[in-house]
Amino acid sequence: MILTSVEVAYRMTGLLLSAVAMEEIFEPRGMNRTQDRTDGWVGGRADTWRGHWQENPASRAGADARRMVDDETYAADVAKTIRDRDASDALAGDAPLASKNLSLEPLSPGIGVIIHGIDLASPTEAEVADVWNLLMERKVVFFRDQGHITRDQHIQFGKCFAKVGLAFGRQQALTAGNNSPNDHPEILKLYADEPRPFAASNWHSDVTWSNRPPLGSILLSRKSPPVGGDTVFVDAFALWDSLSPVLKEFFEGRRANHGRAGKNEVTHPICRTHPVTGRHALYINPTFTNSICDMGTAESSQLLAQLYAKMYSTPEHACRFRWFDGSVAMWDNRSCQHYAVGDFWPHERKMERVTLLEPKAADEVPFWLDAEGNRHHGEVLTSEAEISTPLGMS
DSSP, X not given: OOOOHHHHHHHHHHHHHHHSOGGGGGTTOOGGGGSSOOSSOGGGSTTOOTTHHHHHHHHHHTOOHHHHHHOHHXXXXXXXXHHHXXXXXXXXXXXXXXXXXXXXXXXXSSSOEEEESOOTTSOOHHHXXXXXXXXXXXXXXXXXXXXXXXXHHHHXXXXXXXXXXXXXXXXXXXXXXXXXXXXXXXXXXXXXXXXXXXXXXXXXXXXXXXXXXXXXXXXXXXXXXXXXXXXXXXXXXXXXXXXXXXXXXXXXXXXXXXXXXXXXXXXXXXXXXXXXXXXXXXXXXXXTEEEETTSOHHHHHHHHHHHHHHHTSOGGGEXXXXXXXXXXXXXXXXXXXXXXXXXXXXXXXXXXEEEEEXXXXXXXXXXXXXXXXXXXXXXXXXXXXXXXXXXXXX
């Protein structure tokens, strides 16, 4: 029997996991090996190595961080690319802004930008094109002073980019307690106050428990707390790019189990290919991902814990957005994850969300694209009817 490189990597890794400490799987990052510590945080960072400072710039430029560490000429070329891009007024890759009235305020070098000068109630075609290009490049975009838009205009703005789904995309509700206005089933109300504390204070990409998770979301603040309640976003492309070569090879073609309340409902590729940009995202999260397929329970839990330590403790890959009344966030679930900071109680917070579906049916199910151009999808482990049934109502 001839094994693929992924199968060989898995079998070799399975042997390693049974014989050595978990951090060994992150080879060739060797800084932990030189210390008498096994916590994985030598140097004050999870999974540290001497190229840490090049990881995020390399991801932004589509470069090889390891080569940047060892090849000064190559690193200088990458530096020029980044300087030229950062000096541009566009911040949308190689595409200049079509709308001269827009101005941009980046929240970090790689993810997140506030777009000023647009009215979401009546965007022009050029502004819509610019917003889309910026979303593809920056993974999440933000707007200020949009509290005047109606629910119908909120939904209509979403339709400028994609189909608008139900409150959870193809699904109406996550649990029996989810709340949408009767006359606007496309709107998800996320309200919180002193007697009803709530925030999605967990790292996640929306609705990965579905076999057809939504493209993204547009979240509008109807009322913000006077302080607190920020949302943090992390770049899933950079999370993938910063993995060691050993882990990348191990995860390509491998799937993970996702579901609500610890139940396995679907599997998705761990390495997800973005249908528009072609980039790879690390598509696991501690809210809905239960385990790595074809691994023992203990080994899967250990590896996921180590990955999460790296994923969510690297500020270089993240941005943080402060909400005011009328602020809007629009994010791409295929390229980022988010965490709503739950520090604003007892203040009131009223958020309303519109969910976007994939424009092309062929792209709706997450996939990994192999070197030969073949798409590899996950599978449904239950039924679409059960996936569409809110928790507590079965």
